[in-house]
Amino acid sequence: MRRKPSGRSATNSKNSSFVSGAFNVASIAILAGVLVLGIGIGLAFSSAASSSSGNNVASREFIDNRAPNPEICVQNGASAMVMDARLFVTLNPFNVYISQPSMRPGCVLRTNNWQVLERKGLLKSDRVRECKNRLNTFGFTGDLNSKDLEVDCIYQNDAAENFFQNSPGAVAPNIETERF
Numbered sequence: 001m002r003r004k005p006s007g008r009s010a011t012n013s014k015n016s017s018f019v020s021g022a023f024n025v026a027s028i029a030i031l032a033g034v035l036v037l038g039i040g041i042g043l044a045f046s047s048a049a050s051s052s053s054g055n056n057v058a059s060r061e062f063i064d065n066r067a068p069n070p071e072i073c074v075q076n077g078a079s080a081m082v083m084d085a086r087l088f089v090t091l092n093p094f095n096v097y098i099s100q101p102s103m104r105p106g107c108v109l110r111t112n113n114w115q116v117l118e119r120k121g122l123l124k125s126d127r128v129r130e131c132k133n134r135l136n137t138f139g140f141t142g143d144l145n146s147k148d149l150e151v152d153c154i155y156q157n158d159a160a161e162n163f164f165q166n167s168p169g170a171v172a173p174n175i176e177t178e179r180f
Helices: 010-053 060-066 070-076 115-119 125-133
Strands: 077-084 087-091 094-098 102-109 137-141 150-154
Touching (some): 060 077, 070 077, 070 102, 125 150
Antiparallel strands (some): 087 094, 137 150
16 A cells, blocks of 8 residues: 655645745736836826816916016016905904905016006006005006006015925025015
8 A cells, every 4th residue: 555645745835836926926917017007097197187177376387477468577576376365354253254365367576677667657656655665566467558457565575484495305595586
C-alpha cells in the first residue's frame, strides 16, 4: 500500500501561490484601471461644468475683461467686483438685516489718474477736492460713455485683510500695487 504524504505536495503549493499571486496582480491592475478611469471622467465633468457655466470668476484676467472700459481701467487702476447691498438695523429689538447683494464689474482708479474722469467732465472740482482731502480715490461702474455710469469717492479699507495672502506658501503682493 502506498502511503499518502502528510503535507501538501510541491505541485499544489506552487500552484496555489501562483494563483494567489496572479490574483493579487490582476486585482491591483483592475483597481488601478478603475482609478485612472475615475480620474479621467471626473476631469471631463469638471472641465465641462466650468467651461459651460460662464459664471466662473476665478481669475484676474476674467475680471479685467469684464471691467467697464477695460483698457482704461487696467492702465489707470484696477478692475474690481462691485457689490451693492442695503443694511437695515432695528434698535428695539436690535437686529441687522441685509438685502440680497448685487454684483457687477467696476474699476478703481489710482489717485494720480483721476484726470481720466475729469477730462470727460464726469467730476467737478469740489468733488475732487473733497475726495482728495480724505485721501480717497474714485471708483466707477458702467461704461464711461453711457448714462448708466456711477462714479463714487471710495476709500481703501486697510483693516480688511486678504486671508489668502496670509496662508503658508502665499507670495507677497507688490508694494506699489497695495496703495491706490
